[in-house]
Amino acid sequence: MQLVRQKGKLRAYRVRAALAALVVASLGSGCAADGSSEASRPAAPAGSAAGQPAQKGPQGGKPGAQDAAGPAGALSAYVEKVKRKQKARAVAAKKWGLVRTPLAAPPPPTVKPKITTRKGFEVKGGEDLPPVFTTVPTKEKVVFLTIDDGAEKDPELLRMMSELQIPYSAFLSDYVIDDDYGYFEKMQDRGVALHNHTLNHRYLPGLSYSAQKREICGQQEKLEKRYGTRPRLMRPPYGNYNRDTLRVAEKCGIEAVPLWAAEAFPDHMEWREWDRDLHPGDIILTHFRGKGDWKGTMPDMIRRVMETVTSKGYAVARLEDYV
Numbered sequence: 446m447q448l449v450r451q452k453g454k455l456r457a458y459r460v461r462a463a464l465a466a467l468v469v470a471s472l473g474s475g476c477a478a479d480g481s482s483e484a485s486r487p488a489a490p491a492g493s494a495a496g497q498p499a500q501k502g503p504q505g506g507k508p509g510a511q512d513a514a515g516p517a518g519a520l521s522a523y524v525e526k527v528k529r530k531q532k533a534r535a536v537a538a539k540k541w542g543l544v545r546t547p548l549a550a551p552p553p554p555t556v557k558p559k560i561t562t563r564k565g566f567e568v569k570g571g572e573d574l575p576p577v578f579t580t581v582p583t584k585e586k587v588v589f590l591t592i593d594d595g596a597e598k599d600p601e602l603l604r605m606m607s608e609l610q611i612p613y614s615a616f617l618s619d620y621v622i623d624d625d626y627g628y629f630e631k632m633q634d635r636g637v638a639l640h641n642h643t644l645n646h647r648y649l650p651g652l653s654y655s656a657q658k659r660e661i662c663g664q665q666e667k668l669e670k671r672y673g674t675r676p677r678l679m680r681p682p683y684g685n686y687n688r689d690t691l692r693v694a695e696k697c698g699i700e701a702v703p704l705w706a707a708e709a710f711p712d713h714m715e716w717r718e719w720d721r722d723l724h725p726g727d728i729i730l731t732h733f734r735g736k737g738d739w740k741g742t743m744p745d746m747i748r749r750v751m752e753t754v755t756s757k758g759y760a761v762a763r764l765e766d767y768v
Contacts, residue, residue: 711741
């Protein structure tokens with residue numbers, strides 16, 4: 446039985462690798478035709494459609510044309526779809542003033558990696574509590590973009606991210622989103638996952654267990670009521686937490702606590718690691734802010750972070766596909 450499983454995993458890996466290689470090869474000339482630079486060519490296909498079987502005809506009827514074409518036809522159709530998406534992204538990149546076209550993320554993993562607490566971020570007796578981490582374990586050249594709180598509600602951000610097809614995750618605090626819940630509903634409609642950043646953005650280690658419960662579980666209930674989904678992820682304000690924070694989070698349905706490895710601003714990047722660089726699986730933090738708080742707009746911030754990410758050969762992937 447173990448041998449069968451191993452063979453199945455190996456076969457899936459080979460199919461995935463072959464798919465990525467074929468797509469990359471087919472995309473080479475397409476990107477050059479768009480006038481995009483070498484750095485803006487996609488490293489692998491985006492989206493989660495990879496490996497899906499061709500659609501079959503009605504039950505009991507004859508197979509459709511896609512069945513007749515077989516796997517080769519399905520692959521060809523998928524490659525064309527990816528090429529079209531990357532061409533559209535190249536056009537959007539010029540419109541929004543990006544120097545390079547964002548790279549397409551590879552297909553998400555068939556099995557999510559095991560997430561564990563980063564060394565040095567543990568709490569005593571917290572071995573079975575939600576893991577705290579800054580980087581997702583992966584060998585793919587992908588990073589993850591996360592945006593905190595919700596104070597700035599710039600409609601240009603929604604348009605920009607949709608046209609560029611850049612995935613991101615929002616960690617929301619109720620005290621700054623309650624004046625316009627509809628803005629984040631539009632964001633959710635565009636495929637953005639909405640997560641917990643507490644009700645009032647308080648320093649959690651300074652609160653009692655019951656007060657932390659009000660902050661974390663109260664926001665779970667608010668977000669579920671407003672948006673129909675109970676978050677699986679929670680980011681503590683300022684990145685500060687203690688054992689009670691993680692205990693409360695677990696009881697409220699939180700499965701993991703992502704922090705960050707880098708932070709993006711309109712005019713610079715800040716780094717957690719000593720080498721001041723990106724690494725596979727790094728989580729990037731930024732905030733819903735505007736000119737009143739920093740030197741630029743949210744689109745300015747996206748231009749900065751995407752220039753950094755793309756110039757280093759990374760693509761932005763969807764955090765929820767890996768965690």
